[in-house]
Amino acid sequence: MATKRTPGKRRGKPYHREDLRQELLDAAKAFIVREGYENLSMRRLAEEIGVSSAAPYHHFPDRRALLLAVAVDGYHSMFADAHIGVDNTDPRENLRGQLLNFLRFASGNRRIFALMYESELVREGLAPEIQEVQDLGFRRLHELMMAVAPDLSDRERSIRCATLWCAVFGFALQTNRSMIRTPEPEPDREELAEALVGQALRLLDS
Incomplete structure (x- = not known):
């Protein structure tokens, strides 16, 4: 007899957040203040806030676009x-x-x-x-x-x-x-x- 599985949380890092774009900007700014813009990558940024490595690309097409947004905010x-x-x-x-x-x-x-x-x-x-x-x-x-x-x-x-x-x-x-x-x-x-x-x-x- 097959055992019915209890639904649970999906594995992996969450992507959908209320304001992920702003989270990414805030995390990027904090990273740059701490380590400089030269060392920032999209993958490291995703790790900083606990999302998948693909999630930042839904808001910024590439690293340059992210840096540009941080600079304009500056x-x-x-x-x-x-x-x-x-x-x-x-x-x-x-x-x-x-x-x-x-x-x-x-x-x-x-x-x-x-x-x-x-x-x-x-x-x-x-x-x-x-x-x-x-x-x-x-x-x-x-x-x-x-x-x-x-x-x-x-x-x-x-x-x-x-x-x-x-x-x-x-x-x-x-x-x-x-x-x-x-x-x-x-x-x-x-x-x-x-x-x-x-x-x-x-x-x-x-």
């Missing part, structure tokens, strides 16, 4: 952080505060920042999604500079905007790579950041 987080503690009643202080917050984001999220600005997403031709969020950032920077220096010609403002950005962005990259050296006593990063931004803002003086 830009939006950076834009949101830009206004923290900033005096937006004074145009110069508003610009100063947002530039300092950019440097703080770069310092506090070094591996995410590297994905956003130094990975294959920008090295091998700028991904359209990255182009879009970077353009948004540059438009905001230009608007802030217009408020600070309305009397400059458009051409002169563009030149000074590019120069200011090179100074601030270059500082972010070099400090993240521990490439800045100063005589003793060596100032801390925040002190250097404030000095750098203060000097950069002088570019807007007529």
